[in-house]
């Protein structure tokens with residue numbers, strides 16, 4: 001009788017534990033639909049400063065404390081970066097990316113995900129990071145074959161001033 | 167009762183009573199949740215240390231080392247991995263049920279706020295531990311966890327560079343963040359253990375170890391489940407692909423899909439609201455609290471029984487402050503006292519036989535004194551009639567609390583000193599006494615049922631005297647929602663008492679004519 005009771009207790013505990021174990025990786029979860037991929041537009045890039053730098057006169061330099069002397073006076077704040085993304089000729093994203101940092105002197109950043117059906121897509125990305133009013137400073141356009149579940153990242157490399165797709 | 171609490175309580179009743187029957191109240195897992203939490207923590211700790219021997223902490227080789235654990239070394243390290251995962255999941259389940267149960271039984275307000283409040287950091291630390299753990303495997307699930315977690319963190323205006331960029335194919339996979347996770351997965355659980363210790367600081371005799379039989383069966387069940395369904399990885403992380411169709415741990419990651427559904431801001435808002443709610447609940451609304459127990463030094467001999475029995479660590483024994491010849495005296499900390507009266511029941515000075523103008527004892531409740539208790543008993547007894555006069559001493563939280571006529575209600579049945587029952591029967595105030603408290607595994611004051619049973623069984627001071635006829639006493643353990651069960655047991659007992667031959671009244675105890683000094687009491691105690 002006692003043994004039977006123990007077996008009953010064990011069965012209840014094991015069943016509870018099995019239920020917990022089952023829920024530890026089931027049901028499955030999919031972030032994106034089947035036969036879709038992701039285009040991720042993400043970069044960190046600082047636009048030009050808001051104003052021109054000005055050469056300081058020798059008198060002005062002399063007036064500064066010795067440890068803070070410099071030859072140029074530059075405004076700290078940066079402009080916003082303006083970016084556009086087109087997919088298959090239609091606009092998918094356009095935004096002014098404000099600079100980060102309390103003084104507005106940090107780089108702008110973007111991190112945007114676009115879920116697209118798998119297959120061939122025409123992707124164009126353009127960006128303006130200078131004082132110009134229209135037109136773009138950097139542009140890139142590619143025809144890409146998006147595989148199911150592929151994550152295609154569009155990044156910007158300030159070193160060589162160009163977009164990369166990978 | 168608050169309707170949510172009522173529903174929850176009914177739910178617990180529904181689960182707990184059958185468990186009580188199958189396991190017995192002592193082994194009932196639902197009454198051992200805190201202890202099981204500690205037990206699972208130790209399993210996770212030991213299995214974690216074991217896994218660390220085989221684990222490669224670099225991001226490049228972490229996945230391979232975990233595969234080695236689960237495939238090549240499945241019979242020991244693989245089993246340990248399953249223990250590690252499933253015991254962690256069981257901790258979440260335990261925390262959830264424990265939290266709901268403490269809420270359902272109203273164990274979180276008043277002086278009990280402390281355990282509730284310290285439960286909140288426990289939840290956070292537990293989740294951080296689990297989430298960083300999933301990160302370390304560096305499989306597809308880990309990649310998903312890394313992406314979503316860093317997107318969540320990036321939403322907060324804290325980090326300069328988005329962390330999430332570490333986990334997309336920018337060509338610069340850095341192990342910087344991974345190493346931080348390895349460190350966190352060791353440091354955070356250690357901190358969790360510390361807070362778990364703080365959590366039970368104010369609880370006297372907390373149950374931190376489950377009964378051995380329950381522990382053994384849990385270990386065996388874990389082993390069985392680990393062999394039936396080993397914990398496995400889900401393919402190596404690939405930053406060029408979306409981690410799609412992965413098996414989520416729904417205990418640790420239920421909010422992760424919600425970041426997609428609601429957005430990161432809403433998930434943070436939800437977490438903030440939840441945390442605020444938990445943090446404020448003990449005061450929404452606050453518990454009305456009766457005045458704390460008070461010590462009457464003239465009647466305290468420093469025996470320390472009250473300090474032993476108080477379930478809330480509210481009594482300390484301190485150096486004597488008067489000139490009675492005892493080394494110590496009891497001192498109540500009013501901010502910890504819930505006025506349960508258990509100390510009144512344990513004090514040797516609590517003898518209703520004492521015929522003094524004002525029945526006094528060593529420690530007493532100002533709003534419900536021993537004298538008032540005796541008066542109510544005599545009052546109710548005078549209204550009893552017929553064969554089988556049964557008097558019910560009921561806990562205000564138990565199934566008999568709502569009875570009227572033959573019932574004396576008190577904050578906890580352990581408030582009644584055993585000598586009160588002797589008094590009732592030997593003075594022929596009733597033919598039988600029912601002591602009716604909460605359900606055995608769910609005593610509102612945690613230890614009241616246990617102390618009562620041990621006093622009756624002469625295992626704990628103060629004993630119920632041997633001369634008290636045991637067949638005329640019944641204990642009924644039933645929760646507030648099981649009033650009909652309590653009623654049925656009382657009726658059955660009353661019928662049994664009615665059929666008994668009349669009591670042979672022995673000479674009642676000699677009644678001391680003067681107020682006994684603790685000195686006199688001390689000598690009397692030797693004979694009880």
Ligand code: HEM
Nearest residue numbers: 200201203204265268273274278281282285286288372373
């Ligand atoms: C790892 C997680 C946790 C562990 C191991 C744990 C452990 C314990 C233990 C051992 C007790 C004493 C039980 C007894 O002996 O009767 C206890 C009581 C309690 N716990 Fe927890 N607990 C955990 C999490 C939580 C959480 C998340 C909450 C709620 C937010 C919570 C609220 C309480 C309350 C209100 C009490 C009752 C205090 C009293 O009766 O005065 N606990 N816990």
Ligand code: SF4
Nearest residue numbers: 476503504506507509
């Ligand atoms: S009334 Fe209860 S909580 Fe207060 S000191 Fe006595 S035993 Fe402790």
Ligand code: SF4
Nearest residue numbers: 466467470472513528
């Ligand atoms: S049980 Fe009574 S006599 Fe003993 S220490 Fe407490 S108050 Fe004093």
